[in-house]
Amino acid sequence: MVKNFFxxxxxxxxxxxxxxxxxxxxxxxxxxxxxxxxHFPFRHEDRTKFYRVSEIQEHFPYVQLKxxxxxxxxxxxxxxxxxxxxxxxxxxxxxxxxxxxxxxxDKSLQIGATYVIFGKPQRFGFKFSISxxxxxxxxAESKPQGGLFPVYHTSEKMKPKGLDSRGVAKLQRTxxxxxxxxxxxxxxxxxxxxxxxISKAYAVGYAHFPxxxxxxxxxxxxxxxxxxxxxxxxxxxxxxxxxxKQFAGQxxxxxPTLNTFYKEHLPFDLTNAQKRVVREIYGxxxxxxxxxRLLQGDVGSGKxxxxxxCMLMCLDNDxxxxxxxxxxxxxxxxxxxLKEHAxxxxxxxxxxxxxxxxxxxxxxxxxxxxxxxxxxxxxxALIEEKVDFQNLGLCVIDxxxxxxxxxxxxxxxxxxxxxxxxLVMTATPxxxxxxxxxxxxxxxxxxxxxxxxxxPIVTQHRTDANRLRVFGFIKxxxxxxxxxxxxxxLIEESEKLDYKNxxxxxxxxxxxxxxxxxxxVHGRMKAEDKEWEMQRFxxxxxxxxxxxxxxxxGVNVPNSTVMVIENAEKFGLAQLHQLRGRVGRGGSxxxxxxxxxxxLSKDGKFRLETMVRTNNGFEIADADLKLRGPGDIEGTxxxxxxxxxxxxxxxxxxxxxxxxxTADKLLDEDPKMExxxxxxxxxxxxFMAQKKTTNWSRIS
Ligand SMILES: Nc1ncnc2c1ncn2[C@@H]1O[C@H](COP(=O)(O)OP(=O)(O)OP(=O)(O)O)[C@@H](O)[C@H]1O
Numbered sequence: 001m002v003k004n005f006f007x008x009x010x011x012x013x014x015x016x017x018x019x020x021x022x023x024x025x026x027x028x029x030x031x032x033x034x035x036x037x038x039h040f041p042f043r044h045e046d047r048t049k050f051y052r053v054s055e056i057q058e059h060f061p062y063v064q065l066k067x068x069x070x071x072x073x074x075x076x077x078x079x080x081x082x083x084x085x086x087x088x089x090x091x092x093x094x095x096x097x098x099x100x101x102x103x104x105x106d107k108s109l110q111i112g113a114t115y116v117i118f119g120k121p122q123r124f125g126f127k128f129s130i131s132x133x134x135x136x137x138x139x140a141e142s143k144p145q146g147g148l149f150p151v152y153h154t155s156e157k158m159k160p161k162g163l164d165s166r167g168v169a170k171l172q173r174t175x176x177x178x179x180x181x182x183x184x185x186x187x188x189x190x191x192x193x194x195x196x197x198i199s200k201a202y203a204v205g206y207a208h209f210p211x212x213x214x215x216x217x218x219x220x221x222x223x224x225x226x227x228x229x230x231x232x233x234x235x236x237x238x239x240x241x242x243x244x245k246q247f248a249g250q251x252x253x254x255x256p257t258l259n260t261f262y263k264e265h266l267p268f269d270l271t272n273a274q275k276r277v278v279r280e281i282y283g284x285x286x287x288x289x290x291x292x293r294l295l296q297g298d299v300g301s302g303k304x305x306x307x308x309x310c311m312l313m314c315l316d317n318d319x320x321x322x323x324x325x326x327x328x329x330x331x332x333x334x335x336x337x338l339k340e341h342a343x344x345x346x347x348x349x350x351x352x353x354x355x356x357x358x359x360x361x362x363x364x365x366x367x368x369x370x371x372x373x374x375x376x377x378x379x380x381a382l383i384e385e386k387v388d389f390q391n392l393g394l395c396v397i398d399x400x401x402x403x404x405x406x407x408x409x410x411x412x413x414x415x416x417x418x419x420x421x422x423l424v425m426t427a428t429p430x431x432x433x434x435x436x437x438x439x440x441x442x443x444x445x446x447x448x449x450x451x452x453x454x455x456p457i458v459t460q461h462r463t464d465a466n467r468l469r470v471f472g473f474i475k476x477x478x479x480x481x482x483x484x485x486x487x488x489x490l491i492e493e494s495e496k497l498d499y500k501n502x503x504x505x506x507x508x509x510x511x512x513x514x515x516x517x518x519x520x521v522h523g524r525m526k527a528e529d530k531e532w533e534m535q536r537f538x539x540x541x542x543x544x545x546x547x548x549x550x551x552x553x554g555v556n557v558p559n560s561t562v563m564v565i566e567n568a569e570k571f572g573l574a575q576l577h578q579l580r581g582r583v584g585r586g587g588s589x590x591x592x593x594x595x596x597x598x599x600l601s602k603d604g605k606f607r608l609e610t611m612v613r614t615n616n617g618f619e620i621a622d623a624d625l626k627l628r629g630p631g632d633i634e635g636t637x638x639x640x641x642x643x644x645x646x647x648x649x650x651x652x653x654x655x656x657x658x659x660x661x662t663a664d665k666l667l668d669e670d671p672k673m674e675x676x677x678x679x680x681x682x683x684x685x686x687f688m689a690q691k692k693t694t695n696w697s698r699i700s
Contacts, residue, residue: 005182006034014174020161027155036175040207040645041150044216047118048147053092056121056128063130064118065089066138069096071113074676083111087117094121095129104160114138134166148210152223172208180205186684187226188677191662197222197459207646221655226648228659230688231644231682235459236663240671247419250393251291251318255282256468257345258312265344266305273449274302278309280445284421285313285394291421297447298617299427300454304337304556307396308449309488310423311338315347315374318579319393319420323377329534330398351388352378355527392420427578427617448618456615457584461568461608469544470564470593471512477562478516478543484562485545487579489570490523497682498548499524505566506546517542522603547577558586568594568611569604573624576611603627625649 010030011021024030030039050453051063067089070386075084083098083106096117096465098105119133152168161167183201185192192199198206203222270278277295282289311321323338325331335351342349350364350373364387367373376382424442462470485507488502498523506520519533519542519594537545538557545560549571563583568576576594584590592610610623648657666678673682 003226004034005179006032010031010036012538013171015171020163022159023163027158028153033175033179036171037179037204037208038645039152039172041152041165041169043151044148044210045082045118045151046147046480048148050116053087053089053094053128055091056094058121058123060121062118064116065119066111066114066116067092067094068114069109072106072109072111087115093127095124095127096133097129097131099131108156109135110137134164136166136390148212148216150208169208176205176208178336186680187229188676188680195225195658195662197225200226220646224652225620225659226617227644228647228652228656230661230684232656232660232663233667233685236660239670240667246451247290249285249421249636250314250317250391251288252285252313252317252319252393252421254316255313257316257347258309261309261312261341261345265341268451270305271302271447271449271451273297274306275445277306277445277594278446279444281306281310281423282313284443285310289365290419291423292442293421293423294442294444295423295425295447296444297425298426298450299578301427301450303425303447304334304343305426307423308338308341310394310396311375312347314393314421317393318371319391320371320373320389321394321396322367322382322392323375323396324382325377325397325398326378328522329354329530329555331377331379332531332534332621334398337556338375338377348373348376349375349377351528352376353382354379354381356381359409394421394423396423398425426583442533453587454584455587455589457580457590457592459580459594459612459615461594461596461612463596465598467595468512471509473593474544474562474564475513477591478513481559482561483537483540483543483545483557483559484564485547485560485579485582486564488546488548489567490548490564502546503668509544509546513544516544518544521545522548523533549579555582557582558587559588560585561588561590563590563592565592565594567596568608569596569600571607573607573610573627574619576607577617577620580611580615580667581617596696626651 009021010016010024010032011018013033013036013155016024024036028039030036040106042284043061043575047064049064049195050432051060053065053067056063065087067087070086070088070093072083074080080604082188085096087094087096096119114137116136116138117130117133118135119130121128121130123129150165152165152172153170154164158164159165180201183204185200191197197203200222206215207223210219210542236594242366281291281293281295284293295303295304295306307323311323314321323331323334325334331353332351335349339349348369350369352361352364356364364373364376368376368387368389376387381387397599477484486505488498488505490498502520502522506518510518510533517536519537521530521533525533533542533545534555537544540559556667560583563580565571565576565579571579592611595610596604600608606623606627610620614620649656666681673679673685
């Protein structure tokens with residue numbers, strides 16, 4: 001049997017040997033030729049330009065210089081001991097410093113010899129210094145380097161053994177000489193032609209050693225496409241399979257009540273986005289296949305009315321609908337919101353939460369069972385306790401982040417006829433790119449438009465010192481008949497401290513607004529007290545609502561025009577956006593004021609700046625993704641987003657779109673990959689399944 005070249009042990013590569021091999025094994029997990037080739041550079045540096053010492057400026061991220069080492073000496077003692085060398089060209093002198101690993105540098109550094117050095121300059125007084133520069137001795141044989149230089153991850157332990165980034169690059173060059181011709185193609189020929197992709201071998205070669213920025217881009221483009229294409233083939237195949245063995249769904253085609261409601265009671269014209277989403281959902285509901293759809297809509301985009309319309313589709317066909325929300329406050333809000341519409345056309349609706357009274361509950365149970373009650377809104381109580389429906393046709397779940405798949409599934413069992421249709425609603429926009437990859441099992445609808453006449457919320461950042469002026473502004477707004485929120489974060493380890501912060505804030509607000517009725521809502525209150533306070537605010541009896549983040553999602557008081565967020569730097573972007581979404585829900589100009597301390601971390605500053613810059617939930621979700629990475633977003637683990645090698649899901653949405661469309665088309669045309677031109681895909685998939693690596697190493 002011919003041994004796979006790429007499985008050859010790394011110690012057999014020229015220039016490696018047992019010692020380096022062991023370092024490569026332990027430090028980087030590189031055991032074979034294939035592993036090394038897959039250790040791609042994490043960036044490239046432009047080494048076309050040589051600077052002179054006199055040209056260096058502080059803001060240069062990196063400089064490359066050529067000159068001589070004229071002196072070296074040790075400075076300091078003990079742990080602070082460092083090696084310092086003077087580097088000189090004909091325009092000036094620069095200091096090179098090593099804090100660690102000096103002994104091997106000291107040994108190799110030749111006084112009087114010429115070096116090309118590369119590193120980040122730092123200014124100390126009038127002089128520049130570079131710590132831990134990359135160094136290359138210039139000899140008669142050394143060829144002038146230049147162009148784009150690969151930079152590889154290595155470790156401190158590897159550097160003294162000649163395995164710094166430059167050393168790894170040298171090994172890659174050696175390996176590529178033999179490997180290049182052996183690298184097989186992993187995408188069908190026609191796809192390469194269609195999308196103008198370079199071959200696998202060239203892509204791998206250029207990803208390590210590009211000729212110029214263009215070839216680097218070509219290489220990365222092709223490799224990104226490949227990894228996303230194979231990932232999408234998997235995700236989409238699973239989804240399509242689910243669709244074919246999909247559970248039968250009840251057919252909800254008749255819509256008389258919905259038509260009446262639409263013509264006579266709809267309080268406003270639906271936005272085009274709402275209309276589109278309603279059509280998509282109606283398409284599912286009458287298809288005979290159980291719907292599993294994610295409805296994404298930015299805060300205030302009008303998801304509630306869409307949910308209600310969908311409920312009517314189901315009521316018109318003798319089924320019941322339920323809506324689940326993550327908190328009692330939210331469930332109650334939804335209940336009131338839906339009831340307003342339901343009352344207009346005489347549809348029965350009830351609320352069921354943990355604090356519903358036993359008697360109430362008994363009636364609800366009975367009426368759900370005999371079908372008298374058509375819509376039920378509630379919290380977990382809906383699935384946790386014994387609730388039986390006569391025929392549950394639709395389940396709307398708000399804020400899917402807080403309900404797991406298991407809970408969704410539990411609901412499915414609650415029906416006597418067929419599985420209910422499921423509509424998951426979220427106001428936390430997941431960047432489109434992620435939704436595409438992560439929610440393989442859900443179809444996605446997006447409300448990407450706000451109702452007409454909404455004025456963009458004005459967002460400002462203020463520091464603690466401006467608080468009195470902020471209070472002054474709230475007074476003005478209240479004098480104009482508006483209401484305001486003041487929100488405190490849950491930040492401390494201890495609930496006690498959070499509570500104290502909130503209470504301190506509440507007291508100071510009471511002092512600042514002595515004649516104004518104020519509500520307070522926090523997690524320690526009993527549900528009914530919370531509800532009572534909320535209702536006072538909703539009715540306009542109180543003018544200011546002081547709260548912790550319990551009001552984060554879903555609260556709808558269109559008359560509120562000011563949202564003040566205390567310690568705003570402590571909140572995540574998604575949460576800030578949610579909170580801001582509590583205002584700007586009516587026609588009046590609304591404001592969001594972010595108050596923070598003077599000193600902000602880099603991330604904190606970025607978050608507040610992003611909030612001030614944009615009101616768009618999708619942009620904010622993208623910024624959040626950049627900041628936190630996809631790892632923090634639910635579902636990313638299973639979908640393989642985290643194992644992507646070349647793709648940055650927050651930036652490469654175009655390639656993802658292309659990969660997805662290509663995979664989708666291919667699966668429609670040749671679901672089992674039986675065509676001869678697709679054998680290459682089958683082989684690669686089998687290889688990936690077996691080796692569990694992302695891409696190219698099936699190469700033999
Ligand atoms: N097409 C529309 N035209 C005018 N107003 C609308 C329209 N759709 C919804 N609204 C109103 O906009 C407000 C926000 O709607 P809704 O509460 O449904 O938002 P949402 O998408 O659930 O947002 P959130 O997730 O922030 O709660 C409500 O007062 C609602 O009556």
